[in-house]
Amino acid sequence: MSFVTVETLFKDKKEEFSLEVVVGESYLRDKKISTYDIFRPGLALAGYTGYFLSERVIIIGRTEVSYLKTLTKQLRNQRVAEIMKLGTPCVIVAKKLSIGDKFKEEAIRRKIPILRTPMSTTPFIHKLSTYLAYKLAPTKFIQGTLVDIYGVGVLFMGKPGTGKSECALDLIERGHRFVADDLVKIVQRGDILVGSGAEKSAQLKHYIEVRGVGLVDIYRIFGVKSVRSHKRIEIVMELVLWDETKGDFERVGIQGKNKKILGIEIPRIVIPLTPGKNVSVIAEVVAMNYLLKLRGVHPAKEYNEELKRILAQMEAPTSRYDEEIE
Amino acid sequence: MIKKPVKILNENGLHALPASRFVKLADKFECNVILEKEGVEINGKSIMGILTLACEKGSTVILTCEGKDEKEAFKALRKILEGQD
Numbered sequence: 381m382s383f384v385t386v387e388t389l390f391k392d393k394k395e396e397f398s399l400e401v402v403v404g405e406s407y408l409r410d411k412k413i414s415t416y417d418i419f420r421p422g423l424a425l426a427g428y429t430g431y432f433l434s435e436r437v438i439i440i441g442r443t444e445v446s447y448l449k450t451l452t453k454q455l456r457n458q459r460v461a462e463i464m465k466l467g468t469p470c471v472i473v474a475k476k477l478s479i480g481d482k483f484k485e486e487a488i489r490r491k492i493p494i495l496r497t498p499m500s501t502t503p504f505i506h507k508l509s510t511y512l513a514y515k516l517a518p519t520k521f522i523q524g525t526l527v528d529i530y531g532v533g534v535l536f537m538g539k540p541g542t543g544k545s546e547c548a549l550d551l552i553e554r555g556h557r558f559v560a561d562d563l564v565k566i567v568q569r570g571d572i573l574v575g576s577g578a579e580k581s582a583q584l585k586h587y588i589e590v591r592g593v594g595l596v597d598i599y600r601i602f603g604v605k606s607v608r609s610h611k612r613i614e615i616v617m618e619l620v621l622w623d624e625t626k627g628d629f630e631r632v633g634i635q636g637k638n639k640k641i642l643g644i645e646i647p648r649i650v651i652p653l654t655p656g657k658n659v660s661v662i663a664e665v666v667a668m669n670y671l672l673k674l675r676g677v678h679p680a681k682e683y684n685e686e687l688k689r690i691l692a693q694m695e696a697p698t699s700r701y702d703e704e705i706e
Numbered sequence: 707m708i709k710k711p712v713k714i715l716n717e718n719g720l721h722a723l724p725a726s727r728f729v730k731l732a733d734k735f736e737c738n739v740i741l742e743k744e745g746v747e748i749n750g751k752s753i754m755g756i757l758t759l760a761c762e763k764g765s766t767v768i769l770t771c772e773g774k775d776e777k778e779a780f781k782a783l784r785k786i787l788e789g790q791d
Contacts, residue, residue, distance in 0.1 A: 521746045523755070540751050562754035563746070578746065580760045589754045595722075 383412040384515045386470045386493055393511060397497045397504065402473065403484050404493035411469040411493060413437055416512035418505050422447065424463045434467035437508070441474045441501030448480065457482045464490050472508070474501040518568040518642050526559040526575045526611060527551050529667035533611040535564065535575060535646075536663075538619035542653060545588050547619075549596075550660035557608045558598050561588045566613065568642045576610035585609070613641075615670055616648045617663060633669075633680035707772040708780045713764070716789035720761040728786045729753045737773025739783065750783070761787075 387408035390399055401408070419436035425444055448456050464486035471487065473479055476498040487494050497504055525536040525544040529551060536544040545561055552558050560577035567574050577585045586599040586607045599607050616639045620629075629650045630637075639648035649666055651659060672679065716724050732739040732750045739750030741759060743766075748755030750769075761767055769787065771780040 521748075523749055523752070540749060562752050563748055563758045578758050580758075584758070587754065589752075595753075 382516050382519070383414040384512065385409060386411040386413065386495075388515075389413065389470075389511070390495065393508075397499060397507070399472075399495050399497050402479075402494040402496050403487040404491065407491045407493045408470075410491075413469045413512060414516070416509050416516055418509050419468070420444070420501075420505075421463050424466075425459050427459065429462065429466060432463075432466050436468060437512075438463070438468045438471045439474060439501060439505055439508075440471060440477065440479060442477065443501075445477045445479065456480070461486055464492060468492060470495060472497060472504075474499060474504050514569075520566045520642055521578055522564050522566055522641070523562065524564050525561045526564050526613065527663075528557040528559060528608055528611045529663055530556070530671060532615060532667040532670050533559070533575065533613045534615045534617050534663055534667060535613045536617050536619060539621075541591075542619040542621070543659065544619060545590060547659045547663065549588060549590060551663060552598060552602050552606050554660060554664070555606075556664075557606055557611075558586060558588070558602075559608055559611045560585075566641060568644065571644060573613045573641055573644055573646065574610050575613045613646060615666060616641075616646050617666060618648060618650045619653055619659065620650055622652045622654050707770065708776050709768060709770040710780070711766050712769045712784050712787045713766050714761045714787055716763060716787065719763045719765070720756060720759075720787070722757065724786055724789070725756045726753055728756060728783060731782055731786065732779070735771070735773070735775050735779035735782075737771050737776045737779050739779060740770040740772075742768040742770070 385408065390401070390408055393399060413435070415433075415435050417433070417436045419433070419438050420441065420443075421438055422443055424432060425447060448460070451459065460480070460482045464483070467490065469492075471483070471492060471494045473494065473496045476496055479494070483494065486492075499507075522535070523537070525548045527534055527536070527548050536547060538544055548558055548561060559575060563578040564575045565578040567576075579585045587595045587597055590596050618639075629652055637648045637650070638645040640646075647670070651657075651662060653659070669679065714720055720728070729751055741748050741750050741756060741761075743759045743761055746759060748759055750756070759767070767787065769780065769783060771777075771783070773779075
């Protein structure tokens with residue numbers, strides 16, 4: 381299961397959220413956040429701890445702080461001790477509010493870090509939740525090549541040596557934008573998939589291996605217009621050797637097949653490779669056809685509808701016609 | 707199928723030269739070659755894949771060979787990762 385440590389959160393967002401550590405600098409590393417759900421402990425502080433999930437980050441806002449002030453000291457300490465005992469990866473106090481010593485005492489006892497931000501509670505919760513959802517999104521690495529063709533993200537897949545990289549090169553030459561070659565990192569964002577390069581450094585991005593030549597720097601050869609850092613994946617184009625398809629590929633374009641990646645269905649097109657076939661032109665047509673479909677135009681369906689209309693109008697052969705043949 | 711962890715002992719890690727030796731050798735075998743590091747799997751016959759993995763000296767990768775000549779392939783490829791070739 382994926383997680384973010386509180387330390388990573390602190391490092392990534394220290395400046396944006398103006399975060400500071402109130403208690404437990406040394407606990408940050410071991411505390412893992414595995415959900416983007418956020419917990420405001422209002423009801424728990426009032427004594428109801430049903431459905432309490434210890435993996436959620438606890439956010440303390442003005443409501444919690446002022447409610448605690450209405451309790452007697454003994455009751456306040458008891459409730460605070462109770463929620464800290466149930467556990468959380470970390471407590472974040474919004475609006476730079478000061479919280480009582482009991483919180484700090486329990487935090488040290490349970491090794492739970494307490495952070496603080498000057499941000500207002502609700503905007504902070506939105507931003508934190510968005511950040512956590514981004515960090516915890518399901519991710520997969522796939523062998524393929526990702527190119528933006530007329531604004532459509534096309535992921536080329538196929539065995540090594542089927543010419544994915546060369547096809548990308550051809551498309552870049554035609555003015556399309558290169559995203560990643562060979563290893564594509566795919567992240568699920570809601571119901572869409574976003575692909576990018578998997579390189580560990582920005583300087584290593586946007587290289588392609590061209591067999592016989594070696595590594596080629598696309599950014600420096602073709603310029604800034606020819607690359608982009610990430611792109612939504614809208615079509616999977618699979619390059620397959622002709623004899624491996626066994627004739628099983630689309631001929632009209634009505635049925636349509638899908639490929640499932642991280643649980644999301646993406647239209648899949650299988651292109652059988654034959655000598656002399658220009659895959660990049662086909663890829664452009666596939667992208668444009670997809671754009672037409674987005675606008676509600678479905679050429680293959682329209683063709684078939686018109687064909688059916690004509691067939692219905694045509695008269696069945698008469699007996700005279702039969703005689704003529706004889 | 708042979709699937710075992712291998713420690714990168716190559717001086718300077720798996721940079722362009724050892725990586726290209728690795729893919730060239732992997733290409734000569736019929737079996738599938740897969741390298742895995744930190745949960746990311748790549749095709750061992752692809753240079754970009756190996757370079758993208760960024761295997762530093764001392765790190766551990768999982769080398770998988772699957773196919774007819776897997777034994778010979780594993781033995782030879784392991785040598786490159788361990789810098790003994």
